[in-house]
Amino acid sequence: MMSYFTEANSAETVNARMDPATNPRLAVIMASLVRHLHAxxxxxxxxxxxxxxxxxxxxRTGQMCSGERQEFILLSDVLGLSMLVDAINNRRPEGATENTVFGPFHVPDAPIREMGANISLDGKGESCLFEGRVLDLDGQPVEGACVDVWSDNADGYYDVQQPGIQPRWNNRGRFFTGPDGAYAFRGIKPVSYPIPDDGPVGxxxxxxxxxxxxxxxxHYLVTAPGFQKLVTHTFVGGDDYLASDAVFGVKxxxxxxxxxxxxxxxxxxxxFDFVLVRE
Structure with a gap:
């Protein structure tokens, strides 16, 4: 039966126009979106x-987007939607290391470095030794795990934000664990920094x-054959912004x-030890 649009039946009328042959998952998502948006x-x-x-x-948010900047992802981040989607898709058993947002500054194929190497190439900041083990849920070491790490420099910028100023691959590297599952590298004690706030989201x-x-x-991206990928951070205890992270990433x-x-x-x-879950 044909139904004309009214304030009372607005969502139902819009959803009734959807073709029954619409992809089932798309139909569920769009119908729910319309209901919540109208409500x-x-x-x-x-x-x-x-x-x-x-x-x-x-x-304006769309106009701010470019190959180097994604203002819509930033909007998703500050509304907590990015963390919610991450949480829904990375539910893990107790004892496993928790996920958090990937962030926009990861660069694939960072140099593979010798265990214990220094990833800070600009000579700035307070030197810090990061070490621990990659384990499974039973506490057994995971051999051959790739521990991909990256952080800002002492000025609060990632190398990709300052090409020509910071050395390439500054505060980045990949490390592979041996039979003991151990990893170790030297970097700097990270510093807090603002997300880009010169656009509509700011x-x-x-x-x-x-x-x-x-x-x-x-930042850490930990992968190993037969295990779920882990995307996470470790946060500096006592930081002024732990309880008010702009993108809600702290756990x-x-x-x-x-x-x-x-x-x-x-x-x-x-x-810090990382505990992975088998696939």
């Missing part, structure tokens, strides 16, 4: 002016009274110890 507009009694402001905001944060900062962290289990070292050529030591 939101009714819940807040959205005005015409507010709708126009939203359209202009999304337009303006939105300002309107909401939110800051753009991420707490200091080291209690990922706050790592950073212990001062009184001898040798490093100022800090950060031990």
């Amino acid at each position: 939101f507009a009714k819940d807040v009694t959205l005005t015409q002016e507010e709708w126009e402001t939203a359209i202009a905001f999304l337009t 303006q939105m944060l300002g309107q909401l009274g939110r800051h753009p900062y991420r707490p200091a962290h080291m 209690t289990t990922l706050v790592a110890p950073f212990e001062p070292v009184t001898s040798g050529d490093t100022a800090w030591r950060s031990p």
